Amino acid sequence: QGFTEITLFVQTGKDVLLEIMDPDAVKNYNLFVWRVKKTDNDPEPKFLVTFSPVDGPDVPENYTEIVFPQANFSVILKNLQKANSGLYDAQLSTSKQEILVAYNITVLDPVSPVKVKVDPVSSSPDSCNVTVSCTTDDYTISSTWTCTNQTCSNQGHNSEITPLGASLHIYLSDDSVTIICNHSNQVDWITASAHISPLCPTSPVEVHSHTNNSLIIVLITVAVLLIAITAGMFFLYRKKRRGKY
Numbered sequence: 001q002g003f004t005e006i007t008l009f010v011q012t013g014k015d016v017l018l019e020i021m022d023p024d025a026v027k028n029y030n031l032f033v034w035r036v037k038k039t040d041n042d043p044e045p046k047f048l049v050t051f052s053p054v055d056g057p058d059v060p061e062n063y064t065e066i067v068f069p070q071a072n073f074s075v076i077l078k079n080l081q082k083a084n085s086g087l088y089d090a091q092l093s094t095s096k097q098e099i100l101v102a103y104n105i106t107v108l109d110p111v112s113p114v115k116v117k118v119d120p121v122s123s124s125p126d127s128c129n130v131t132v133s134c135t136t137d138d139y140t141i142s143s144t145w146t147c148t149n150q151t152c153s154n155q156g157h158n159s160e161i162t163p164l165g166a167s168l169h170i171y172l173s174d175d176s177v178t179i180i181c182n183h184s185n186q187v188d189w190i191t192a193s194a195h196i197s198p199l200c201p202t203s204p205v206e207v208h209s210h211t212n213n214s215l216i217i218v219l220i221t222v223a224v225l226l227i228a229i230t231a232g233m234f235f236l237y238r239k240k241r242r243g244k245y
C-alpha cells in the first residue's frame with residue numbers, strides 16, 4: 001500500500017516516539033490522526049490523537065496519560081504497558097485518505113534471572129562429562145558437555161524458546177573457560193556463568209583450594225606456637241626478676 005510498517009519491541013514502562021518521516025507531507029489536510037488497532041480482529045481502530053488545521057491536536061481523555069502529540073505531528077507514547085501492544089498508524093485525510101506510516105508495537109517485560117547448575121555425569125583422569133542446566137522462572141534447558149581442565153565441548157541441543165517467547169541459550173565464552181546461560185528477549189537479556197576449571201574433579205582448582213585450607217591451618221598453628229613461646233618467655237623473665245630481689 002506504499003507505506004512503511006516499522007516493527008518495534010518496547011520494554012514495559014518505557015516511552016516510544018512514533019514519527020512521520022516527512023512532516024512537510026502533512027499540509028492542506030482536513031484531519032490527521034494517529035490510530036491504534038489492538039489485534040488484527042479489532043473491527044475499528046481507536047483514535048489516539050486528532051490534529052485538525054483549526055484546533056491543533058486533541059487527545060481523548062482516556063489517552064491523556066500515555067499520548068503526547070508533538071508539534072511536528074509525531075507522538076510520544078509514555079509508560080507503555082503490555083496492553084498497549086498493537087498496530088499503530090498515522091492516517092492523513094485530504095481529498096483522499098492515506099496511511100503515512102504504521103508501527104507494529106510489542107511491549108515486553110524484561111527477562112527473569114537465570115541460574116546455571118552443573119551436575120557431574122562421569123569422569124576419567126583427563127576429562128569429564130557434565131550436565132549444564134539453565135533455569136529461569138518458567139523453563140529449564142539442559143545439555144551435556146565434555147570438559148577437560150582447559151575447555152568444554154557440547155554434544156547437542158543448546159538453544160530453546162521458552163513458553164514466554166524468550167530464548168534460552170547455553171554456550172562457551174570466547175575465552176573457552178566459562179560456560180554461559182543467556183536468557184534473552186527482544187528488549188532485555190541476562191546471563192549466568194560457570195567456570196570450567198572446577199567442573200572436573202581432577203582440576204587444579206580443587207588442589208588449589210586444598211592448599212589454601214592447609215595454609216590457614218599452618219598459619220593458625222604458627223600463631224598459637226608464637227603466643228605460647230611469648231607467654232613462656234614472659235613468665236621466665238618475671239621469675240628471674242623475682243629471684244634478683
Ligand SMILES: *[C@@H]1O[C@H](CO)[C@@H](O)[C@H](O)[C@H]1NC(C)=O
Pocket residue numbers: 017019020021022023070071072074
Ligand atoms: C519530531 O519532534 C520530536 C520532538 O518533539 C523529535 O524528537 C523528532 O526527531 C521530530 N521528528 C521529525 C521527523 O522531525
Ligand SMILES: *[C@@H]1O[C@H](CO)[C@@H](O)[C@H](O)[C@H]1NC(C)=O
Pocket residue numbers: 046047060061062063
Ligand atoms: C477512549 O475513548 C474513545 C472515545 O472518546 C473511545 O472510542 C475508545 O474506545 C476509548 N478507548 C479505550 C481504550 O477505552
Ligand SMILES: *[C@@H]1O[C@H](CO)[C@@H](O)[C@H](O)[C@H]1NC(C)=O
Pocket residue numbers: 007040087104105106
Ligand atoms: C506484529 O509483530 C509481531 C511480532 O513480530 C507479529 O507476531 C505480528 O504478526 C505483527 N502484526 C502485524 C499486524 O504485522
Ligand SMILES: *[C@@H]1O[C@H](CO)[C@@H](O)[C@H](O)[C@H]1NC(C)=O
Pocket residue numbers: 122123124127128129146
Ligand atoms: C563422555 O561422553 C562421551 C559420549 O557419550 C563418551 O564417549 C565419553 O567416554 C564420556 N567420557 C567420560 C569421561 O565419561
Ligand SMILES: *[C@@H]1O[C@H](CO)[C@@H](O)[C@H](O)[C@H]1NC(C)=O
Pocket residue numbers: 126149150204
Ligand atoms: C590440564 O591438564 C593437563 C593434564 O591432563 C596438564 O598437563 C595441564 O597443565 C593442565 N592445564 C592447566 C591449565 O591446569
Ligand SMILES: *[C@@H]1O[C@H](CO)[C@@H](O)[C@H](O)[C@H]1NC(C)=O
Pocket residue numbers: 182183184189190191
Ligand atoms: C545474550 O544474548 C543477547 C541476545 O542474543 C545478546 O544481545 C547479548 O549480547 C548476549 N549476552 C552475552 C553476554 O553474550
Ligand SMILES: *[C@@H]1O[C@H](CO)[C@@H](O)[C@H](O)[C@H]1NC(C)=O
Pocket residue numbers: 209212213
Ligand atoms: C583461599 O580460599 C578462599 C575461598 O575458599 C579464597 O577466597 C581466597 O582468595 C583464597 N586465598 C588464597 C591466598 O588463595
